[in-house]
Amino acid sequence: MNIDLRSDTVTKPTHAMLDAMMKAQVGDDVFSEDPTVNALQSRIAAMFGKQQALFFPSGSMANQTAIKLHTNPGEQVICDKYAHIYNYEAGGASFNSGVSCNLINGNKGMFSAEQVLEHINPDAFYYSQTTLVEIENTTNKGGGACWDFNEILKIRKICDDKNLGFHLDGARLWNALVAKNETAKQYGDVFDTISVCLSKGLGCPIGSVLVGNDDIMKKAIRIRKIFGGNMRQVGYLAAAGLYALDHHIDRLEEDHKKAKEIGNILSSLSYIKTVEPVETNIVVFELSSDVKEPDFFQKLKENNILIISMGSNKLRIVTHLDYTDAMHEKVLNSLTSLKI
Incomplete structure (x- = not known):
């Protein structure tokens, strides 16, 4: 064997998941007419207590869309030196959004609120403007480590005080929720945007979802289109996500x-x-x-x-x-x- x-990511759909996919009702998602995609997006938005969710073919595209929603060219994102958006998304932050990353030397991919404060650039015209803080939970290069939620709350306060966006790369957030006995709603209350992956721990063949409220997400579908991520009868894949939410989290x-x-x-x-x-x-x-x-x-x-x-x-x-x-x-x- x-x-x-x-x-x-090497998993294949179970027979039951394949059965759910084959029975999916589909439509043209570019016209927002795929009922299964709409059901998945509505369900995940509700789980996180957010107003909108958008289905993506990959977590990298979801993260890159979030960065573009939060920033303008020339600005700066604070993240850990091991962050996926910096190391494993092909330089997308600079290529797609024209932003740089101010890297924190954290512990297993995690850092403190004090470190965030230290990395916010001064408000002077010759500095790149800091506009976004990004974290990853669980941390990939940190060995699947889970953040202390109290530290996340402290970072949220700094983001509020300094008028910074706060994005969560939640590629393996489902693992953190189970390990720490936390809820999606807790995270939805704290972050402006969250990407969650369906093709890692939940065993789907493809797909990630970006969630956020109307004010930040109103341009998300346009950016997904620019990145080439709009899809047609994608409900067959969304059905796998709905099945996984019911059967593969616990x-x-x-x-x-x-x-x-x-x-x-x-x-x-x-x-x-x-x-x-x-x-x-x-x-x-x-x-x-x-x-x-x-x-x-x-x-x-x-x-x-x-x-x-x-x-x-x-x-x-x-x-x-x-x-x-x-x-x-x-x-x-x-x-x-x-x-x-």
């Missing part, structure tokens, strides 16, 4: 449990230098200095196990919907029996 732990606890068990095994092995604390479905670890990364990857590949490198000497394992109990047992046994 092949075991792919590179990402939670089960995220299983992914978290398996990830923690992998982390515990790794921590006990002599060829592993460090393992980041595991909170959700991501395990980030580092090999001992005498172990070569290509050799380790090859040993895993011989056991039909795939993982991914994150750079900076860090490796990542991500548990997900398609990672079965039988696969989990094989991974644990393989890790403990590898000859390194």
Whole structure:
């Protein structure tokens, strides 16, 4: 059996999800006439207590749209040095919106309200104007770490005081909600815009949703069109999202449990230098200095196990919907029996 732990994006729709997709009622979404898309957007907007939601083909496009909604060319976004919008969206912030990123050296992709204050540019004409603060929950390069909600509230107050927008890249927010026993509404009350992904922890084949209130979202559909993201009978994909909201959120606890068990095994092995604390479905670890990364990857590949490198000497394992109990047992046994 092949075991792919590179990402939670490698999942395939379940038979029940495929059945829901095939039965979807569809229409032309460019005319806002796809009933299934409209139902998904209405449902997610209501979950977060926001007035609007808009379906996107990718989380990167949703994030890039949010940045453009909040900023004008020449302005600056405050985010962590590990932020997805800075590292993994192909320079889109500068290319699409003409903005720069003021990077915070945080802790596992997270930072404090005090650090935000320190990174707001002075109000002088020769500085780039700070207009947006962006955070990511859970943090990808932070090993699936979850933010302290009280710190988020403190940052919100600074954004209010300084008239800054506040955007959440919630690609794995569902994992944080389950791990921390929080609600979507809590986050909707705090952030101006939130992007949530349906194709990671929830197991959909494609799709993200951007939520916000009317004042900020009124131009979102135009920007999505500019980015080439308007779609036609996309209700087949939206139906997968509706199914996932009903059936795939609570089960995220299983992914978290398996990830923690992998982390515990790794921590006990002599060829592993460090393992980041595991909170959700991501395990980030580092090999001992005498172990070569290509050799380790090859040993895993011989056991039909795939993982991914994150750079900076860090490796990542991500548990997900398609990672079965039988696969989990094989991974644990393989890790403990590898000859390194």
